[in-house]
Amino acid sequence: MGVSGAIADLAPLLGDRLTTAQALRAAHGGNETWFPETLPDAVAFPESTEEVAAILRACNAHGCPVVAHGAGTSLEGHHLAVRGGISLDMGRMNRVLAVNAEDLNAVVQPGLTREGLNEELRATGLFFPVDPGANASLGGMAATRASGTTAVRYGTMRENVLALEAVMADGTVIRAGSRARKSSTGYDLAHLLIGSEGTLGIITELTLRLQGIPEAVSAATCRFDTVEDAVNCVILTIQSGIPMARIEFADGMMVRGFNNLMEAGLPEMPHLFVEFHGSPAGVREQAESFGEIAAEFGAEAFRWTDLAEERNALWKMRHNAHYATGTLEPGKRTVSTDACVPISRLAEAVTGAQAELARLGLVATIVGHVGDGNFHCSVRFDPGDADEVARVHAFTDGLARQALALGGTVSGEHGIGQGKIKFMAAEHGPALGFMRAIKTGFDPKNILNPGKLLPEDC
Template sequence: MAPVAAVQSRLSPAATETTLAALKQLLGDRLTMAQAVRDQHGRDESWNPPFPPDAVAFPHSTEEVAEIVKICAAHGLPIIPYGAGTSLEGHVTALQGGISIDLMQMDKVLQVNAEDLDVVVQPGVRRKQLNEYLRDTGLFFPIDPGADASIGGMVSTRASGTNAVRYGTMRENVLALTVVMADGRVIRTSKRAKKSAAGYDLTRLFTGSEGTLGIITEITLKLYGIPEAMSSAICSFATLEGAVNTVIQTIQAGIPVARIELLDDVQVAAINSYSKTDMPVQNLLMLEFHGTEAAVAEQAEMVQGIASDHGGNNFQWTTKPEERAKLWQARHDAAYAAKALRKGCEVWATDVCVPISRLAECILETKEDVVKTGLTAPLVGHVGDGNFHLAIVLDRNNPAEIETIEAFNERLVHRALRMDGTCTGEHGIGRGKMKYLTAEHGEAVAVMRAIKKALDPDNLMNPGKIFSI
């Protein structure tokens, strides 16, 4: 891990000390200036350099968050919301100093409305924790970004993951939010109704806002019935083109796959080594099917037929929970498996998404670029919705290597934009992709800035993220 970078604090040391004294009076021991805690809260899992906050607060309620924000607003101290720290674009770094508000002690499931298929949670509830809590209700929350992220963080980055092809992203699965605004006001963005035409859609505005507009303190989510049957499958391909064309035809045929993940041969080899699996070292599709037993069997057979037409072989599927769990855990460990390919190195995770009709073209051009550039860059993708990643393994202490990777990433992003895609399918902008936002959205960025200035005129909420002010 790189050394912690020097922070360009917005306030003078005396002003910062006055603000922290007021916060200390409010929170007592739940405000800390300990260096180790500050360093932890100044970094995420990305390659971006860390910047520590001046202090870290651990609130327990919406009311406490509102009081913290009022004190910070009165003194002009920046505020950075913090969840599980699993973000990938430098979202939580304190570029201008300030206070990190760690929401992980706000970890209660507040209300389960089983008849209405929804649940109300605090932002510190983790994804796995929620599904464990719901298990006896016969319901589950399907959004699975891989990491055991906090629900608040998942809302803030508009996360998705492996199940998005069937169940959608956080955008489609958040019904309502309670938000503390930049001046300490508390608002609720919606009721629990499944649809509404009442006013601006503030729920969608805050979903994906990365802590730059307010602090999310309660979340109402859609739930789904646990399917009668689930089966997982793998299928190998000699070529990436065959694997991607199988995905495209499967989606276009309307087969309701729950997950459809692509791993290139480099990633498969890395996973075999790291997770002690024995998957064929070829380009691989990992799939999951949900439904009745008959429907699951029919879906698997249909996909097997499509895969066979595109050179797929060694199609294996299982309904055993322990085998399914082992398979998907191996997939979730892909980044760690990539990192293990080079000792002492880190991973730069890319994240483009394109219309599915351009997916094969984008992946094949990108793979050629990887080979030509000589990078160690295993490829994985939530390819059912056109999203794929490269886990580029880099030595942070090698400036020439970083320069090469930056140029590669620039080509990748502009390739996706040229194909009417996006620079980030699910990781968000943070500070790592700020320079690509205008290339993607043009004048719309000016509208985003106007919203930011209207809701946070003093630029206190997570400054230096998404775009500059």
């Protein structure tokens, strides 16, 4: 009976928290970038792990697809129900369950957003550092192994999840990991689920590492004559061991977008946005060391600030890069892609991307968490212009191939979703078969986010 059978079984349990209303289906079938609208057959709003388990038992029995939905901010269509079924909206599971300040961790439900968690933590002197820009749900961030502006210092979600609870495809509830800082027992199922994009299980609880709010914070912007100078400054900074909290790159076109959206008043030149955390003396020393390196590469117009409101404005601008890109060539849409390469090959990768964009006659922005070799290209295009669409795909495919050729990966942050499936074989080779075996073992009926992450022919 498929979807209809699952819906019939779940209706008595969920009541009006299971809906087939067109408006709610449409709200769960859109996305931030270029993928076409894909509506689920129904949307469910669970409020507990037990309800998630009941939903998965019913869906598994009927072979009904289930796709978890957090804040819907992913850029590779992870949350789209490409084969129909039920969109599992985790937004009502949004509580902080415990803050263990002495152990520097918190236990949260997956629908809580990163901003919501940090608001709850304000009085504790602690914060959760992973910052992907969007106010994403923490469950979604774990499922996609999110990164962000602070990853260069604090790591990605992989390093910041100690333990989790998840519901498997058949409705079994498991716990993986613990509040201890390390373990040498068994397979690391927690970190297998992190980054699995909802294809192996549905995360229903997370135990997250917290950090102390730094005593002193300082931020700055500076500009460079060329992309090469800016990126080479980043490379030498990282190689010198300066503990940057943030080091972000924006090319001239990205700066134009910032000026359009937020009246930033910045010259349309390559810029770095940086931030330092630590003691007052430590921050001062880090800033001085970075300033000396930047001067070697011709950095100009340093703007330093210790004021929280000015720093917040800077990072709000950076976090709005996607919307700032949307101000370029109004009326078009955006294809957003990313790549990550070894830090020593970063300048080659970024300048190569710029040259290819120019050759193809495409308008795009380049911005990135370049401290860990990760950068994003957002290309504007008209979906009705077949030639332009072809050129965009030629660029994104070429960027992925270039990243692999340089010893990198086709995605350092966005993930695979449905946008980068075709590159999985090139990146992983025979390992892809073992990934498929894991998927089959965890989800033999292929109900969890089918059509994502793994190509069908592997």
